[in-house]
Amino acid sequence: MRNDREPYKIRLFLxxxxxxxxxxPVGFDEAVRTTMRRIKLDKREKRSAYIHAYQTIVNYYGLKYLAEKKGLGEGVxxxxxxxxxxxxNFETYLELMDEITQEMPIEERLAKKYSYPLWVVKELLKHLPVSEVEKTLRNLNEKKRWARVNTVNATLEEALECLENEGVRFQRHPKFEDFLRITDPFYPIGGSKCxxxxLLIPEDLSSYVLVESVMKYVASPLLDSCSAPGVKLFHILSKNATLRAIAVDYSSKRLLYAVEILKTYVNQGRILLINGDSRILAYKNRFSTIVLDAPCSGSGAVYGDPSVKLRLSREHVRRYALIQYELMKNVIKQGENIVYTTCSILPIEGEMIVQRIYKEARAVLxxxxxDYIDPAYPGxxxxxxxxxxxxxxxxxxGFFISVLRGVR
Structure with a gap:
C-alpha cells in the first residue's frame, strides 16, 4: 500500500x-539513476518508480496525445x-487508447496505440502486413529479461543452482539449454551474486540467436569493429577457445566498461582492445572475420531502452545510416567474411546499407x-x-543481419 507521500514522489520522479x-542525450537506465540520486527513494519505492518510469517512456507518444485530447495541455x-x-494505472491507459483509436486509419491507430512516431509505422507497413507490424510494435514494448549461462566461468548446473539459492524464478529456453528467461522482467540483476x-551474462535472446547463426563464418583473427560493451564478442569467445580478436570502439568510456566486463566474464589474454574509429582504421594484415555491430537508432531494442523512441526522428536515423555506410565501406576491404548487423527495424539501417555496398564493392552475399532467422524485407x-x-x-x-564475402 502506498504511503501518503508516495504519489507526490512518483509525480516528482516522473x-x-x-x-x-x-x-x-542519455539512455533510459542512466536517466533513471540520475533522477533517483536527486529524489530519495527507499528500496520498494525504487522498484515501483522504475516500473512506472518504463511504462511512461515506452508509452510517451500515446500519453502525450491522450493528455492533449483530454484538454490537459502539452508537455511534461x-x-x-x-x-x-x-x-x-497503465492498464486503464491502454484500455482507453485501444478504445479511442478504433476508428482511426490503420497507420495512425498503430502509432498512437503502441506509441511510435507515425513515420516509423508507415515505413514498416511498406514491408510487412498489418498484423506483423502490430505484433512487432507490441512485442518491442514488452519488457523482458534474458540471460546466458557463462560456460567459461560455470557449468549449467552451477549457474541454475545459484539462481535457485537466490530465489530467482526463471524459465529455461526450449531450444537453447544455456539460455533462460528471468520471470520478473524488472528483476534487478545488478544485485545478484550470480x-x-x-556465472550468468545479461544477453538479449535475439543477440544470442544472431551469434549462434554466424559461428560457421567465425575464425581467427577476428575484428570486432564496434565492440563495446562486447556482449556478442564475449559470446563468440565462449564458443571458440582458441580465437584471437581485436576489439575496437570509438567511445573510450564504453571501451573501459568493456574491460571491466572482460575481467568478469572472459579470458582477457586473447583480446586486444583499441580506442579508435573503424571508419578510418586500416590494418596491415587481413582478418578472417569482421563483426560490424554498427551503432544505430536502436529501433529494434525498445524494450532494452525505451528512450530510443523519443529520438526516432528521420534526421537522427539518417545520421546513423551515414555512419553505418562509412563503416561498411572501410571494413569490407579488410576481411574475408563481414558480419553486418544492427538492432534496427528500419530498412535504411539494414537492407539499404547492404544494397549500396553490394553494388559498389561487388561483394558476395x-x-x-x-532458428528464428527469417528473410529480410522484400523489395x-x-x-x-x-x-x-x-x-x-x-x-x-529486432535485428537485421547480413554476411558478406569481403573484397580485395
Missing part, C-alpha cells in the same frame, strides 16, 4: 525523468497530470540458416540473401 530524457506537466488522474560473479536487390530476426517471433529484439 516529471524529473521526462525532462532529463527529453533534454539530454500534462503527461504527469494525466497519469495522476489515471492513478498511475551475475556479479560472472553469404547464406545464413538458424531490395539483396533481399534474397539478407536476414532479420523479428521481435514477436523470438520474444527478443
Amino acid at each position: 516529471t524529473s525523468l521526462l525532462r532529463t530524457i527529453l533534454n539530454k 506537466k500534462a503527461i504527469v497530470n494525466l497519469l495522476e488522474k489515471l492513478n498511475y 551475475f556479479r560473479k560472472g 553469404q547464406d545464413l540458416v538458424g 531490395y536487390d539483396v533481399s534474397y540473401k539478407t536476414f532479420r530476426i523479428y521481435p514477436h517471433k523470438v520474444e527478443g529484439q
Whole structure:
C-alpha cells in the first residue's frame, strides 16, 4: 500500500525523468539513476518508480496525445497530470487508447496505440502486413529479461543452482539449454551474486540467436569493429577457445566498461582492445572475420531502452545510416567474411546499407540458416540473401543481419 507521500514522489520522479530524457542525450537506465540520486527513494519505492518510469517512456507518444485530447495541455506537466488522474494505472491507459483509436486509419491507430512516431509505422507497413507490424510494435514494448549461462566461468548446473539459492524464478529456453528467461522482467540483476560473479551474462535472446547463426563464418583473427560493451564478442569467445580478436570502439568510456566486463566474464589474454574509429582504421594484415555491430537508432531494442523512441526522428536515423555506410565501406576491404548487423527495424539501417555496398564493392552475399532467422524485407536487390530476426517471433529484439564475402 502506498504511503501518503508516495504519489507526490512518483509525480516528482516522473516529471524529473521526462525532462532529463527529453533534454539530454542519455539512455533510459542512466536517466533513471540520475533522477533517483536527486529524489530519495527507499528500496520498494525504487522498484515501483522504475516500473512506472518504463511504462511512461515506452508509452510517451500515446500519453502525450491522450493528455492533449483530454484538454490537459502539452508537455511534461500534462503527461504527469494525466497519469495522476489515471492513478498511475497503465492498464486503464491502454484500455482507453485501444478504445479511442478504433476508428482511426490503420497507420495512425498503430502509432498512437503502441506509441511510435507515425513515420516509423508507415515505413514498416511498406514491408510487412498489418498484423506483423502490430505484433512487432507490441512485442518491442514488452519488457523482458534474458540471460546466458557463462560456460567459461560455470557449468549449467552451477549457474541454475545459484539462481535457485537466490530465489530467482526463471524459465529455461526450449531450444537453447544455456539460455533462460528471468520471470520478473524488472528483476534487478545488478544485485545478484550470480551475475556479479560472472556465472550468468545479461544477453538479449535475439543477440544470442544472431551469434549462434554466424559461428560457421567465425575464425581467427577476428575484428570486432564496434565492440563495446562486447556482449556478442564475449559470446563468440565462449564458443571458440582458441580465437584471437581485436576489439575496437570509438567511445573510450564504453571501451573501459568493456574491460571491466572482460575481467568478469572472459579470458582477457586473447583480446586486444583499441580506442579508435573503424571508419578510418586500416590494418596491415587481413582478418578472417569482421563483426560490424554498427551503432544505430536502436529501433529494434525498445524494450532494452525505451528512450530510443523519443529520438526516432528521420534526421537522427539518417545520421546513423551515414555512419553505418562509412563503416561498411572501410571494413569490407579488410576481411574475408563481414558480419553486418544492427538492432534496427528500419530498412535504411539494414537492407539499404547492404544494397549500396553490394553494388559498389561487388561483394558476395553469404547464406545464413538458424532458428528464428527469417528473410529480410522484400523489395531490395539483396533481399534474397539478407536476414532479420523479428521481435514477436523470438520474444527478443529486432535485428537485421547480413554476411558478406569481403573484397580485395
